[in-house]
Amino acid sequence: MNKKTNRRKLFIYLFLILLAVVMVYPLVYLFFASFKPNDEIFGSASLLPKKWVLDSYKIGWRGSGQFTYGRFLLNTCRMVVPTVVFTVISSLWVGYGFARFDFPLKKFWFYVMIGTMMLPSTVIIIPRYILFKNLGWIDTYLPFIVPAVFAGYPFFVYMVIQFMRSIPRELDEAAKIDGCSSFRIWTDVMIPLCKPAIFSVIIFQSMWTWNDFFNSLVYINSVRKYPVSLALRMNLDSASRVEWNTILAMSLVCIIPCTVLFFVAQQYFVDGIVAGSIKG
Amino acid sequence: MKKRWKRFEGYVYIAPWLFGFFALQLYPLVVSFIYSFTDFSMLKEPHYIGLKNYIQAFTNDPYFFKSLGVTFMYVLYALPGKLVFALIIAVILNQKIRGIGIFRTLYYLPSILGGSVAVSILWRFIFMKDGMLNNILGVFGFEAFDWIGNPATSLFIVALLQIWQFGSSMVLFLAGLKNISPEVIESARIDGAGALQRFFRITLPLLSPIILFNFVMQMIQLFQDFSAAFVITPNGGPLKKTYLYGMMLYQNGFQFFKMGYASAQSWVLFVIIITITGCIFAFSRKLVHYEDE
The missing domain is CATH 1.10.3720.10 (MetI-like)
Known part of the structure; x- marks a missing residue:
């Protein structure tokens, strides 16, 4: 009985965490993408920029x-x-x-x-x-x-x-x-x-x-x-x-x-x- | 004399609202009804043209029924998606979950930001052909798919932005669930009711007033919504698949300045919304449980 509820709990937590990641990922991605050079935004699946730039802010702010x-x-x-x-x-x-x-x-x-x-x-x-x-x-x-x-x-x-x-x-x-x-x-x-x-x-x-x-x-x-x-x-x-x-x-x-x-x-x-x- | 005045003291306080109601709500409502029978535009004096606007909308406007259909589909995707999701997650979070505060915060955050143009832009970026989603799918060997440009998926992508904002409804449902006394649930359990039975026989009926309220308010809002669609798919999308009713109203009224015609169309939408809301309330008498009855 106890084992069963524990497994159920674990399953629920995994689901909730996965959902949280899916929900927030676009916003996290937005944060990191804003530091990428324009050509790196396309064709790269990685979240973190290979090269951090601030150009986007300088140009965008205009x-x-x-x-x-x-x-x-x-x-x-x-x-x-x-x-x-x-x-x-x-x-x-x-x-x-x-x-x-x-x-x-x-x-x-x-x-x-x-x-x-x-x-x-x-x-x-x-x-x-x-x-x-x-x-x-x-x-x-x-x-x-x-x-x-x-x-x-x-x-x-x-x-x-x-x-x-x-x-x-x-x-x-x-x-x-x-x-x-x-x-x-x-x-x-x-x-x-x-x-x-x-x-x-x-x-x-x-x-x-x-x-x-x-x-x-x-x-x-x-x-x-x-x-x-x-x-x-x-x-x-x-x-x-x-x-x-x-x-x-x-x-x-x-x-x-x-x-x-x-x-x-x-x-x-x-x-x-x-x-x-x-x-x- | 003083006592007689006292009875009306409340009017001192509601007076600003009363004025606002007449000047900014009732008056525009009446005027829009009048406009709907005219050829009013910004460019010339309005003339009474009878039912012509309504006849034109129903018989001689290539976009009217198209847009109405798109809007119904949009509501059908977004409304149940949002509410069912909100309800399921609320019920899960209500079971003594550790870190409930963190999950609630993270799920609620999209509702705070989701209505902004910034997030609509982000959405467009995620789902466009060389955007984020295809980049990720590409890692797993999937070919790039044009989610927004393809008429089969474009409307759903716009609706998905609404579903992503399920958090505000979830918070409401969660508050409602907290109000249900554990004893009621516990005694049902002792009487041998299973988890599903407890949910459908006890939780759902007790939550039904909140669900109804949320359902109606969200529905009214969704029928008019077009901001996100306007940013994600500026011209109504592929084959006008995302040409929502609100967008048609905006274009007719404020881009083509056919304000009489747009007023008539807005009244058609108004009547549709009233009718559906009326049906829901009539139907809900049997389904919705009010505690004081």
Whole structure:
């Protein structure tokens, strides 16, 4: 019996390790390939470079010639940071309203909000584009930031609501008895207690906005404003014969921030994804 | 007076969302419906043309059904692949595995990065004719195969990128499995239920709400997804085998500026998604187990 379970365990571990290797190998390969000269990338199956070069980074960093990847990374930050900040504030604000107040039609609006999570973005993108164009927002980051101001990412509102519901009501009742206004309760009681949820919102929204491709493709036109996603695709398409080592090097540069964020704040990823999805 | 106002205090807090909902969601939704009955383009004033856009899509567009078929295949590859894989691995990891944290991290990492253009580029590089996979297979004596250029495999390669990102669903399922009390499983074991029976009779029903939620959200997203396909196979791939619906919408709306027509097509997709979601929810009443019932 014991022998049998041991063999089973061993088999499971082998499977899990093999799967882990298959899952991560492409990313490890990306790392080493970015140090290979272009001709070594093709026709060699070995993981490690025979000759380590940094050319790919030097050439790749130049980007479009006119604008470097420094510019594209900065652009991405200018898009991501305000979007994330406003998403956090608006989600906490609106989430508080749904989690702690009773008001007419509350149930109705709550279900409307859940419903908008399922609304396909492709259906509304054309009128949104026209609207933003008329407002003069095309080729700016406002199409990302303004929806964040108005809690336009219902996933995060829902996440905050779920989290606030788990905070005992006695805490805000006590503050209320002490004469705190609902705004004070929000700033002094709820926000400090919501820290884990806030981290989750920051992490997910940073990552999603950083990686966004479709919206950038629609709203951002000029190379000067390109975030990294568009810059990478431009490099891929513009060269007649793709210099694969430079483009792999820049791909690596563009995923490093998300990778670091993931390893640093892993627990919040797990907590966030769970809080946002399981009905409590 | 003050008390009456108090009842509406919550509206102060949900007001930003309410405004956003009307201005950035409901209004565009209605407008897109209106556009779908016009010949709206960026170049000229819109005219009402009745059902012409819809008629054209169904009878006189060489790509419409092609693209719809491709999209259904894509969802059929990616959705079950992703969820079944996520479920199996979650169940394995749930059995007191040592180093569960490391495995979970490594399996989850692709979900974090997989949506980026960078990884789509990497994917293209792995599967192209002189790319990584063929280099490795070459060591074992296999001839180079054009995974992306061959119409038989191109769509699957794109879907595989989705399946590679099974980690986010796995984490969810793992959390759900942790909530199932061991006593329930143990008492079933004592009653003589085998491992498979325990899985299908107890674990799966208790996990079904999470599975349903994940299934629906992933499905909606997959029906519209085209970013990866757009990078891996820029022109819709060999024989338009990766010409996903989202790509067709993007091209019609933002490259050919046939915005009225694209709106009509987006509503067709919307109706398809609503119908399927409705069917799933109706069907799931029998299958999904809610604890409070």
